[in-house]
Amino acid sequence: MASASVVDSQLNEVATKVKQYHFPVESIPRLSYDDPEAERLIRNEEPVILTGTNLVASALQWSPEYLSNNIGHGTYTVYSSKNHKFLYYDDKKICKVPTFTPPTTHQDMTFQDFLNKVTEWKEGEPYNYLQQSLNDSVGPQIVQDFAAFNWKWISDERAKNNWGALTSNLLLVGMDGVVTPVHYDEQQNFFAQVHGFKRFLLFDPSMFGCLYPYPVFHPHDRQSQVDFDNPDFDRFPRLRELKGRQAILGPGDVLYLPVYWWHQVESVPGYGMTVSVNFWYKSGPTEKIVYPLKPHQKVAMMRNIEKMITEALNNPEEVPPLLQDMVLGRYT
Numbered sequence: 412m413a414s415a416s417v418v419d420s421q422l423n424e425v426a427t428k429v430k431q432y433h434f435p436v437e438s439i440p441r442l443s444y445d446d447p448e449a450e451r452l453i454r455n456e457e458p459v460i461l462t463g464t465n466l467v468a469s470a471l472q473w474s475p476e477y478l479s480n481n482i483g484h485g486t487y488t489v490y491s492s493k494n495h496k497f498l499y500y501d502d503k504k505i506c507k508v509p510t511f512t513p514p515t516t517h518q519d520m521t522f523q524d525f526l527n528k529v530t531e532w533k534e535g536e537p538y539n540y541l542q543q544s545l546n547d548s549v550g551p552q553i554v555q556d557f558a559a560f561n562w563k564w565i566s567d568e569r570a571k572n573n574w575g576a577l578t579s580n581l582l583l584v585g586m587d588g589v590v591t592p593v594h595y596d597e598q599q600n601f602f603a604q605v606h607g608f609k610r611f612l613l614f615d616p617s618m619f620g621c622l623y624p625y626p627v628f629h630p631h632d633r634q635s636q637v638d639f640d641n642p643d644f645d646r647f648p649r650l651r652e653l654k655g656r657q658a659i660l661g662p663g664d665v666l667y668l669p670v671y672w673w674h675q676v677e678s679v680p681g682y683g684m685t686v687s688v689n690f691w692y693k694s695g696p697t698e699k700i701v702y703p704l705k706p707h708q709k710v711a712m713m714r715n716i717e718k719m720i721t722e723a724l725n726n727p728e729e730v731p732p733l734l735q736d737m738v739l740g741r742y743t
């Protein structure tokens with residue numbers, strides 16, 4: 412396991428290699444888990460990179476090879492994409508958009524088959540990304556490593572911040588260079604980097620107007636329509652106003668990723684496969700409404716309005732003309 416100083420020097424090197432985009436980025440603070448400032452940021456639902464949590468210290472040997480030798484022969488969901496981007500879609504909403512064509516396919520396979528695909532990969536072939544909730548199908552060694560996660564620390568954080576239950580731990584094993592395009596989630600997330608390096612681009616919930624998410628009823632709900640590699644400033648003019656944050660994670664780092672914060676996640680090209688484990692928690696109840704509302708509360712409100720209108724009209728195609736009649740020339 413690399414020492415903290417080795418990881419630090421590698422992080423500095425990685426920071427010089429990551430792709431720059433049209434928008435400015437500022438670094439996310441990187442603080443020791445016991446720094447009062449770190450606690451304040453988490454309480455205030457702002458992102459922070461935490462060092463020294465030992466959250467996944469017992470998994471730092473989870474190289475792809477170690478996993479292949481110890482995870483057992485259960486099957487895992489592996490997504491395939493013709494390029495390095497893995498844009499999430501909700502199967503259950505495809506019926507609402509008959510013209511929708513999924514940008515990725517997925518199939519269940521053993522970890523060994525997945526790793527063979529990656530090892531034998533040739534330029535021009537599809538990219539593969541294993542994304543699977545950790546469950547009891549894993550081998551005994553992995554169960555032991557998982558049980559040795561620093562559950563006391565993370566449970567205390569959950570309780571301190573009044574979050575809901577842990578909903579899942581997603582095991583993420585990516586090929587060099589894979590990207591999860593910019594989106595937001597409706598859960599609190601402690602994202603633990605286990606192997607390799609990932610770069611997060613983060614945008615606070617107030618950037619909703621600059622990131623043009625798909626409609627709520629669309630399979631790509633919560634995902635931005637914007638492609639940072641080919642920004643369409645004519646279609647998405649407020650993209651020019653975008654201001655981002657950046658976090659580069661190495662083995663052992665934990666990123667607190669607040670609910671509703673936009674993020675794009677890249678397995679830094681040239682640094683090999685990545686292994687991560689996320690910890691998704693239901694967000695806590697709003698203690699009491701304080702005005703002015705926070706940006707993420709406005710996002711939740713907009714989602715509810717879209718859901719209500721779509722349900723009331725009972726036809727997704729009638730939503731755009733109604734919203735346009737309501738807004739264009741009246742609130743614009």
Ligand SMILES: CCC[C@@H](CC(=O)O)C(=O)C(=O)O
Nearest residue numbers: 542583591596600676687689
């Ligand atoms: C399916 C989840 C992917 C992950 C990003 C990544 O590591 O590629 C993410 O977006 C999250 O943990 O919220």
Ligand SMILES: [Zn+2]
Nearest residue numbers: 594595596674
């Ligand atoms: Zn996410």
